[in-house]
Amino acid sequence: MAHFRQAFSRAGRCVATAGAMTVLIGLGGCGEQSSEKSSEGEIVLEFWTIALGDAFADYIHGMIATYEAEHPDVRIKWVDVSGAEVGEKFIAALVADDPPDVANVYDLPRFLEHGVISNMDQLVPAAEVEKRLPVFWRGVGQYQGANYVIPWYASVNMMWYNRALFRDAGLDPGRPPKTLDEMFAMGQQIRQRTGKYGVSWRLHPNLVAPPWVLLRMEGVWPLFDESRRRTTINSPKALSVFEQWVEAYRDKIVPPESLAASSRDEVNWFIEGRAAMLPFSGGWITRYFDPSFEKKAAVAPQPRGRADVVPATNQVLVVPRASSHPHEATDFALFVTNDKNQLEFCRRVSILPSTKAAAADPYFRQPPQTLADAASRASARDLPNSFVIAPPDVPGWSRLEDILHEEFAKALAGEQTSQQALQRIEDKWNYRLRFQ
Amino acid sequence: MTERNAGSRKFRWTPYLFVAPGVLLLGTFFAYPLLDTFWLSLHRYNIFHPPEFIGFDNFRRAFGDELFWRVAANTLLYALIVVPSLVVVSFFLSLLVNHPLRGIRFFRTAYYIPVVTSIVIAGITWKWLYNSDGLINAILEGLGISGPSWMADTTGVPQLLANALGFNFESEWLSEPALALVSVAMVTIWKASPYYMIIYLAGLQGIPPQLEEAARVDGAGWWQVVRNVIIPSIQPYTLVVSIIATIGALRTFGEVYVMTGGGPFHRTNLLAYYIYTLGFRYLEVGYAAAVSLLLLMFILFFAILNFRVAGQDATT
Numbered sequence: 001m002a003h004f005r006q007a008f009s010r011a012g013r014c015v016a017t018a019g020a021m022t023v024l025i026g027l028g029g030c031g032e033q034s035s036e037k038s039s040e041g042e043i044v045l046e047f048w049t050i051a052l053g054d055a056f057a058d059y060i061h062g063m064i065a066t067y068e069a070e071h072p073d074v075r076i077k078w079v080d081v082s083g084a085e086v087g088e089k090f091i092a093a094l095v096a097d098d099p100p101d102v103a104n105v106y107d108l109p110r111f112l113e114h115g116v117i118s119n120m121d122q123l124v125p126a127a128e129v130e131k132r133l134p135v136f137w138r139g140v141g142q143y144q145g146a147n148y149v150i151p152w153y154a155s156v157n158m159m160w161y162n163r164a165l166f167r168d169a170g171l172d173p174g175r176p177p178k179t180l181d182e183m184f185a186m187g188q189q190i191r192q193r194t195g196k197y198g199v200s201w202r203l204h205p206n207l208v209a210p211p212w213v214l215l216r217m218e219g220v221w222p223l224f225d226e227s228r229r230r231t232t233i234n235s236p237k238a239l240s241v242f243e244q245w246v247e248a249y250r251d252k253i254v255p256p257e258s259l260a261a262s263s264r265d266e267v268n269w270f271i272e273g274r275a276a277m278l279p280f281s282g283g284w285i286t287r288y289f290d291p292s293f294e295k296k297a298a299v300a301p302q303p304r305g306r307a308d309v310v311p312a313t314n315q316v317l318v319v320p321r322a323s324s325h326p327h328e329a330t331d332f333a334l335f336v337t338n339d340k341n342q343l344e345f346c347r348r349v350s351i352l353p354s355t356k357a358a359a360a361d362p363y364f365r366q367p368p369q370t371l372a373d374a375a376s377r378a379s380a381r382d383l384p385n386s387f388v389i390a391p392p393d394v395p396g397w398s399r400l401e402d403i404l405h406e407e408f409a410k411a412l413a414g415e416q417t418s419q420q421a422l423q424r425i426e427d428k429w430n431y432r433l434r435f436q
Numbered sequence: 437m438t439e440r441n442a443g444s445r446k447f448r449w450t451p452y453l454f455v456a457p458g459v460l461l462l463g464t465f466f467a468y469p470l471l472d473t474f475w476l477s478l479h480r481y482n483i484f485h486p487p488e489f490i491g492f493d494n495f496r497r498a499f500g501d502e503l504f505w506r507v508a509a510n511t512l513l514y515a516l517i518v519v520p521s522l523v524v525v526s527f528f529l530s531l532l533v534n535h536p537l538r539g540i541r542f543f544r545t546a547y548y549i550p551v552v553t554s555i556v557i558a559g560i561t562w563k564w565l566y567n568s569d570g571l572i573n574a575i576l577e578g579l580g581i582s583g584p585s586w587m588a589d590t591t592g593v594p595q596l597l598a599n600a601l602g603f604n605f606e607s608e609w610l611s612e613p614a615l616a617l618v619s620v621a622m623v624t625i626w627k628a629s630p631y632y633m634i635i636y637l638a639g640l641q642g643i644p645p646q647l648e649e650a651a652r653v654d655g656a657g658w659w660q661v662v663r664n665v666i667i668p669s670i671q672p673y674t675l676v677v678s679i680i681a682t683i684g685a686l687r688t689f690g691e692v693y694v695m696t697g698g699g700p701f702h703r704t705n706l707l708a709y710y711i712y713t714l715g716f717r718y719l720e721v722g723y724a725a726a727v728s729l730l731l732l733m734f735i736l737f738f739a740i741l742n743f744r745v746a747g748q749d750a751t752t
Binding site: 087088091094095107110114115116195203204205255256257258259260261262265274396398399402405406409410413415 | 482483484485563566567568569585587588589590616693694695696697699700701702704713716717718719
């Protein structure tokens, strides 16, 4: 980052790059003011969250007030960013060399790959690391042996289902599927008896069940050999996973639009009653249920694949390497994610904590009062069996993932066989890994 | 006379002051980004590391990039669907609202609503209509027709038409454009045509009524009046519409972003969305800049083509 600073004037580079990219496609923007030090020696830390502004403003403000009272020399400037634009905003802020000090971001591989995020194995004291659940500490921020994030709130995937559609299909609403095989069999029955789709799923962008997570649930993991220069994806096990999904697509157990969908479509399809089952994460989606739908909806543990593991999502905080106050920023991030603050957050919304003490709190064993509570309990029960949805830490993963999507989609649409798809993925991945 | 000459030799600031804001705006938001895009296109640059000069390698890479050509072909096909449709649809819409009927202002306003509707809302609404179990297919089912998966079907529209007419053969030649691409194009046409309708309406209202009356006195029917009086009279407007529509179609982004994400397997991926993917997802800013400039070349080429084809008479 140091030579980067030398090479570019800050504001000029921001205007140049953002302007250059926006001249034709009308996108972009520059970051806002970041860490600064006031004349009285007060440190100002900029803290980014994703879409917490309306519903959780009092929680965030309360947390900030407590921290500022304990640290009179630090002032926190909170910025809430929408989920759709956080990646672009973060990039723009980094380009302008004016990044936030602590940020909740996702789609991390592109940032990890280019070394713009601080190494938390170096910044966080061992005692604090010990308080965090290892599944999350060595989770989404793991890149080539080091951890670059501080885990915040989490959710273990679960199965949402529509009891009314189960009944209409002659299925017992009290007996949701326990395995993925059962899920497809029930999906088939739902499709045949009701004309609705069995499973709500979309190919891309998919934050909770992208194709490589489907493979991992069935034990096709890791996808690369130790040198990270060759893939091991082309295997009989992967073939059987592909074929199962191809069959499900052909039989219209999943909606045809799953190949050309956009953000949150699969949640909408479930809420609209188009599909009966939604493998997803987070009790937060109950916010979008109207009362009549809430009566129909139920939640159960995520059906298992052959590996008997459940995907989990984890929101994380990062400290950009360009932050002027990395130690203070890390301290604040540890405060935000401490046991007390995470537990309080979990009481307000159906999420899970990423610290050991908070996760062991009796709150997560209390009988659920609402559907969101039930989701939270289901999620908490599966925590020990979970793996964090962290992409393989190979360079250029975004490109490799798009190749996987393209070839898998062609197999789903019947334009090639599953074996051809796997062969092409293997060839293209190995080619790219050899030359990048 | 002598006094005037002496005055004219004196430097006059006023014209420059009037021009300055425009020059400043264009310079800041057009010339500088354009030059910087060119500079970026000559570098390997991933935002986080210093740019590395690589000459014209990014352009060479684009010419050898199979996906670039596929996306460029999609974009051209998209423009070929959208531009003529917009010219025809907006022209006939303007004829419709040009009648001095009671309440015509209400209709003009109502027709304009798609233009001011956010593309996100429009895209989501159209997705509902296009769903395989959506309203369009429900209507088709009522007519005894089994509707396709509008957004996900990659069968070529010519192939579908051939099959519908009873020709049961398949050909590569009939495989483009894919139904999914046409479905996205329909949204652009729906959303943009009222805008061009207003341009045409301005043109129609500038035609002297005597021309039309004289044609009618000579025995011309409705279509003859349209063909021989109205269309030639509004040719400059057709030129404007076709140029703006071409530029708009070639840089379509929102529809793809909201509706399909470029899927299924890039069949609805267009250049502007590809540039976005290159820049923001892959962080290949240098390459994204090169593809942006190639898109600019496409736009310039088609704008000039429009001038040559549609503008010959219009500009005389």
